[in-house]
Amino acid sequence: MFFHNKKFHEIETPILIGYPPAESYLDVFQTTLLDRRHKKTSAYLSTSPELALKKLLVAGIGNCYSITKSFRNGETDSKTHTPEFTILEWYRVNKTYVDLMDDCEQLIRFIAASLKKGSTLTYQGTSFDLSAPWIRISVIEAFSTYAQVDLNTFFDMDTARKIATKKGYTVTASNTWEELYNQIFLNEVEPHLGVTKPTIMYDFPSAMGALCRKKISDPRLVERFEFYIGGLEVGDCYGELTDWKEQKARFDQELVEIQRIGKTLYEYDHDFIEALKEGMPEASGIAVGLDRLIMLFTNTKTIQETQLFPYEDLFDK
Amino acid sequence: MATISTGDFKKGIFVTFKNEPHQIMEFQHVNPGKGSAFVRTRLKSLKTGKVQEFTYKSGESIEELPVETHEMQYLYPEGEGYVFMDNRTYDQVTVPKLLIGDFVRFMKENDTYQILTHEEEAVGVRLPKKVRLLVTEANEGGARGNTVGGALKVVTLETGAEVNVPLFIKQGEMIAIDPETGTYVERA
Numbered sequence: 001m002f003f004h005n006k007k008f009h010e011i012e013t014p015i016l017i018g019y020p021p022a023e024s025y026l027d028v029f030q031t032t033l034l035d036r037r038h039k040k041t042s043a044y045l046s047t048s049p050e051l052a053l054k055k056l057l058v059a060g061i062g063n064c065y066s067i068t069k070s071f072r073n074g075e076t077d078s079k080t081h082t083p084e085f086t087i088l089e090w091y092r093v094n095k096t097y098v099d100l101m102d103d104c105e106q107l108i109r110f111i112a113a114s115l116k117k118g119s120t121l122t123y124q125g126t127s128f129d130l131s132a133p134w135i136r137i138s139v140i141e142a143f144s145t146y147a148q149v150d151l152n153t154f155f156d157m158d159t160a161r162k163i164a165t166k167k168g169y170t171v172t173a174s175n176t177w178e179e180l181y182n183q184i185f186l187n188e189v190e191p192h193l194g195v196t197k198p199t200i201m202y203d204f205p206s207a208m209g210a211l212c213r214k215k216i217s218d219p220r221l222v223e224r225f226e227f228y229i230g231g232l233e234v235g236d237c238y239g240e241l242t243d244w245k246e247q248k249a250r251f252d253q254e255l256v257e258i259q260r261i262g263k264t265l266y267e268y269d270h271d272f273i274e275a276l277k278e279g280m281p282e283a284s285g286i287a288v289g290l291d292r293l294i295m296l297f298t299n300t301k302t303i304q305e306t307q308l309f310p311y312e313d314l315f316d317k
Numbered sequence: 318m319a320t321i322s323t324g325d326f327k328k329g330i331f332v333t334f335k336n337e338p339h340q341i342m343e344f345q346h347v348n349p350g351k352g353s354a355f356v357r358t359r360l361k362s363l364k365t366g367k368v369q370e371f372t373y374k375s376g377e378s379i380e381e382l383p384v385e386t387h388e389m390q391y392l393y394p395e396g397e398g399y400v401f402m403d404n405r406t407y408d409q410v411t412v413p414k415l416l417i418g419d420f421v422r423f424m425k426e427n428d429t430y431q432i433l434t435h436e437e438e439a440v441g442v443r444l445p446k447k448v449r450l451l452v453t454e455a456n457e458g459g460a461r462g463n464t465v466g467g468a469l470k471v472v473t474l475e476t477g478a479e480v481n482v483p484l485f486i487k488q489g490e491m492i493a494i495d496p497e498t499g500t501y502v503e504r505a
Binding site for chain 1: 335345346347348349353355357370371372373374377378
């Protein structure tokens, strides 16, 4: 309804695909497509509607959205993850990630209003004021305020190791910068996000934004934000990368990493690269975990409780 | 001392955290948006009973504290602990209340339990899968009605603990409880 009112196109995207986007931090579900002669072709369950929607952006569809199931293998043993989950993804053409921050606020308030919950949401004993404006804090500010870390110096790997070690974390030679960054983030910064009011955290380090546009004013950072309500990360937004050369380079890099860590290998979607060559309009897109929104609005503690058939029940232990 | 990784985590094991012995109460995997894996863990201090959360990098090395199991008879409460007696050696040990926690609700005097020790010091009790206890009070005032299964009422057990059970459980019956969740499992 929300998107219909804003005149977005609703899109149904394929779940069964031939070529996923190359992303080393995800694990794919792989299957086999048989043709009439039983010839086998590798097939995969899509990890997000992103590539399909972006191809449509290239084709000129304009603002669009999709609500679908996405599949991420290995995302088990968690109260907030499940390998098959419901995702809402939308894109705005010729708008920035800042414009999508407004979309997020409006969407959540729209849902609250439709459920007749007013502008206060109570989740697990805490009340959240959903009204504007939400807290907006940059990653650099968040690290400084909550972890007493100056991210500007932390960008240097040696300094990062020193800071992490000084804080008492275990640091080994094989740890990546992103692991050190995230361990501090998860232990010291994230617990403070979205705990009294919905919070938007923006401008991530570029290591955390493989498919994002770099900030023109500060290329160490990318145009990305996440928003948190009630301690739950609900949405992830990018100013999208439209340069096909850079996208291909990143995909190639990701495949190398996938091989290095031994995850299921696949060919990435070259068709998508061809589409980018045609020219994707400047756009920003965001993905929201719909199951988590349901958790928030129904005040349930685990993602499994929002499902009639959580995956844990479908397999023998 | 054994070095384990986060992949070896099990609920209830004992580890060193901030140089102090802790017990892992709970853990779950988290993937921060577009990043590697981490394990968010709840750890209870064996010294203070305080529970805190810490997120480990997936694959991080942690020191596990090996524990020994002793079959011990629960005797009585004393001060800030509970006195147990080793069935073989007749040695008595006082286990601090904070290491037993809620399990005391289901402990019966003279019953045998598995007390865990690390370097001669008690660190906790291994929760049995089920405890069998007598229902000593089951008031019949609970509403019957046409509910399709699932209706519960509160009864009192011989240890004084109150639990929710199905309506058909009567006073004088033996029932089995899952001590981890404190919930009714079946008739015993």
